[in-house]
Each structure stands twice: as structure tokens, then as C-alpha cells.
Amino acid sequence: MTAGPGFLVLPWSDAEVSEARGGMLLRGGALLGAVLVICMAAMRKWIGGGVCRSGERLDGKTVLVTGANTGIGKETCRELARRGARMVMACRDLSRAERAAEDIRKSTGNGNVVIRHVDLASLHSVRSFAKDFLDSEDRLDVLVNNAGVMMCPKWLTEDGFETQFAVNHLSHFLLTNLLLPKLKSSAPSRVVTVSSVAHRGGHIDFSDLFFSSRPYSPLQSYRQSKLANVLFSRELARRLRGSGVSSFCVHPGVIWTELGRHVEGRFPLMGALLRLPAMLLMKTPWQGSQTSLYCAVTPRLEDQSGSYFSDCAVKEAAPEGQDDVAAGRLWRESARLVGIKETC
CATH class of the missing domain: 1.20.5 (Single alpha-helices involved in coiled-coils or other helix-helix interfaces)
Incomplete structure (x- = not known):
């Protein structure tokens, strides 16, 4: 060179x-x-986010989880079954529920996992389920109101209620009230209601809960129902003070589960484009189950009854979720709609 x-x-x-x-x-x-x-x-x-670090066992205790055959409901059941609880999985689709239950039995070694049918879009189904549970179960230590729908089209239930408000709030309101005798007799016991950060910006329109007069918005309907979860949990804690039954509300995190199927259905191209980054940036169902698990098993949490939790820690709910006047009014209206006395 x-x-x-x-x-x-x-x-x-x-x-x-x-x-x-x-x-x-x-x-x-x-x-x-x-x-x-x-x-x-x-x-x-x-x-x-946070992980439940409690090693508390649940041997001899009974836990009921709604919407238990998939997503965070299934993972909540799995983690509670690992701790020895008798698990009652309340599901609409019994064939899928049985497959999920068998998977949980095998993975945890806990054979005391049973399924029961309930359709939260039907108050009659909720009442039948509650009667069967009260007649057949000796106790109820933890009720996890987990099931829900998100941003579905404007559907009406057989009772004539808008679906998101009915499934996410009214049916769990009715179920909890019907099971209170068992929760009280099993005290200390807990009710864990799964809400969402989407309650922020929500508004309870008492003059038009079911979007009969105003244009239907799947997002605003979802926010209304999630705000109702927060207010219900707060009012439940107030009404049950001194009873031995505690009430907690949780935001599980942003999770890619079947709950988002209606979003994908409405915007298929967007869903396809967002699927990969969503899988990378959202929580797994196991991670999403941790705050529900935390509220279900962590000792000495009773003093936090009525609180809102996220990432296994108390967080401040939106101002709309701290409105005790709205919480009381929602309770009374919900009791009227489902046909029960308003006092616990």
C-alpha cells in the first residue's frame, strides 16, 4: 500500500x-x-407495580370471585387457592370455567375449587346464585367483585338496564347485599371490589343513568360504572363500620386481557397496531391480580376499610370518588333499582 x-x-x-x-x-x-x-x-x-408480599394462609376459609375464568379473576383465584382457600368461581360460561378451575387445581394442588353459574346481566341469575350459595356454603370470608365489561356497545340487560352500569355495579351491589349475612357471620371478612383509574373523570348522572336521553358514549358509561364501584365500596365501609366486614376498592392497573375485546372490535386496525406495544407496556394478568390479593389477605388492613388501593398501596381516589353525598345517593338509587331495602 x-x-x-x-x-x-x-x-x-x-x-x-x-x-x-x-x-x-x-x-x-x-x-x-x-x-x-x-x-x-x-x-x-x-x-x-406492587406485589403482595404477605404469606398469609387461608386454610379453612372460603373465597368467592366473580368473573373467575379468565384474566385477573383467574389469577386471583389461583393465588388464593395456593394459600389453601376453598375457592368458589362465579362465572357465566361454565365450560370455560371448568377448564380454568381444573388448571387451578393442577397448578396449586388445591382440589377444593368449585364453579357456580351466575350471569351478572340478569338480576334473577344473581338472586338464584346468592340463594344457592347461602344454602350450600358454611361461610364466606372474602368476596371479590371482579367481573366486568368495558366499552361495549349500548346493550340493555333483561332488566332494561344499560349493560356496563348493570354488570359492573348494580349486580355486584345486589350480590354483596344478598351475601352480607354470610359475610357478617364469618367476620372478620372482606369485600374487594375491582374498579379502575378510569373512575377519574367519571360522573354519576342520576337523571339518566342508562343513557336513555343523552347520546351513548361507551367510555363515559364505563367511567360512570367504575366511579360507581368506588362510591359503593366507600359507602359499604361506612354502613358496615363495627360489623367486622371490611370493604376495599382496587385499581388493578392497565392490563391486556379479554376485557378489551370490545375496543378491538370497534377499532380493529388500531387494536392490531397497538397489540404488540400493549403487551410490552401493560401488566400481565398475574401482576394485575396482586392488589386484589393484597386487599384479600394482608393482615391488619381493617383500619383502611373504605380506601382505594393501587399497586398494593393506599392511593387517593379522584375527588368524585370521595363524595359521600353522591355515595349515599347512589346506594339509595341502586337499592331501588334492584329491589332491596337500602340499609345493610
Whole structure:
């Protein structure tokens, strides 16, 4: 290799230079990849949020979870079954529920996992379920109001109620009230109601709860129902003070589960584009179950009855969720709609 004056003469051929450059690019790419993996792992840990650290056992206790055959409901059941609880899985689809129950029995070694049918879009079904439970079960230590629907079209239940408000709030309101005798006789006991951060910005329109007069908005309906969960849990705690029954409301986190199927159905292209980043940036169902688990089993939590939890810690609910006047009014209206006396 020759060069004019002032040029450095390198002892490498063009092929060797090219190979050296390629090696540097490979090492740089590997380093960048390692940094991305570390960053992604750190982000996933941060997104995962709090984890229930309590080792509390539930041997001899009975736990009821609604919407238990999939998503965070199933993972909540699995974690509670690991602790020795008798699990009652309340589900609409019995064939899917039995597959989920068998999976939980095998993975936990707890054979005391049973399924019961309930359709939360039917008050008659809720009443039948509650009667059967009261007649057949000796106790109820924890009730997890977990089932829900999100941003579905404007559907009406057989009772003539808008579906999101009916399934997410009214049916759980009725179920909890019907099971209170068993919860009280099993005290200390707990009610855990799964809400959402979406309660922020929600509004209870007492003049038009079912969107009969105003244009229907799936998002506003969902927010209204999730705010109702927060207010119900708060009012339940107030009414049950001194009874030995505690009430907690939880935000499980943003989770990619079947709950979002209506969003994908309405916006299929958006759903397809967001699926991969959503899987990376949202919690897993197991991670989403942790706050429900925390409120179900953590000792000495009774003093926090009526509180709102997220990531296994007490958080401040939105101002709308701390309105005791609205909470009392919602209780009375809900009792009227489902046909029960308003006092616990």
C-alpha cells in the first residue's frame, strides 16, 4: 500500500478494514441490544407495580370471585387457592370455567375449587346464585367483585338496564347485599371490589343513568360504572363500620386481557397496531391480580376499610370518588333499582 506525503500508511488490506468495521458494528449492535433489554426489563418491572408480599394462609376459609375464568379473576383465584382457600368461581360460561378451575387445581394442588353459574346481566341469575350459595356454603370470608365489561356497545340487560352500569355495579351491589349475612357471620371478612383509574373523570348522572336521553358514549358509561364501584365500596365501609366486614376498592392497573375485546372490535386496525406495544407496556394478568390479593389477605388492613388501593398501596381516589353525598345517593338509587331495602 502506498500513499503520498502526510498520509498514514495502514498495514491492513481493504478486506481487513472492512472486517474490522463490521466487527465494531456487531459489537455496537450487541451493546445497544443489551442496553435495550435492560431498559425494557426495568420498565416492565416498573409497569408491573406492587406485589403482595404477605404469606398469609387461608386454610379453612372460603373465597368467592366473580368473573373467575379468565384474566385477573383467574389469577386471583389461583393465588388464593395456593394459600389453601376453598375457592368458589362465579362465572357465566361454565365450560370455560371448568377448564380454568381444573388448571387451578393442577397448578396449586388445591382440589377444593368449585364453579357456580351466575350471569351478572340478569338480576334473577344473581338472586338464584346468592340463594344457592347461602344454602350450600358454611361461610364466606372474602368476596371479590371482579367481573366486568368495558366499552361495549349500548346493550340493555333483561332488566332494561344499560349493560356496563348493570354488570359492573348494580349486580355486584345486589350480590354483596344478598351475601352480607354470610359475610357478617364469618367476620372478620372482606369485600374487594375491582374498579379502575378510569373512575377519574367519571360522573354519576342520576337523571339518566342508562343513557336513555343523552347520546351513548361507551367510555363515559364505563367511567360512570367504575366511579360507581368506588362510591359503593366507600359507602359499604361506612354502613358496615363495627360489623367486622371490611370493604376495599382496587385499581388493578392497565392490563391486556379479554376485557378489551370490545375496543378491538370497534377499532380493529388500531387494536392490531397497538397489540404488540400493549403487551410490552401493560401488566400481565398475574401482576394485575396482586392488589386484589393484597386487599384479600394482608393482615391488619381493617383500619383502611373504605380506601382505594393501587399497586398494593393506599392511593387517593379522584375527588368524585370521595363524595359521600353522591355515595349515599347512589346506594339509595341502586337499592331501588334492584329491589332491596337500602340499609345493610
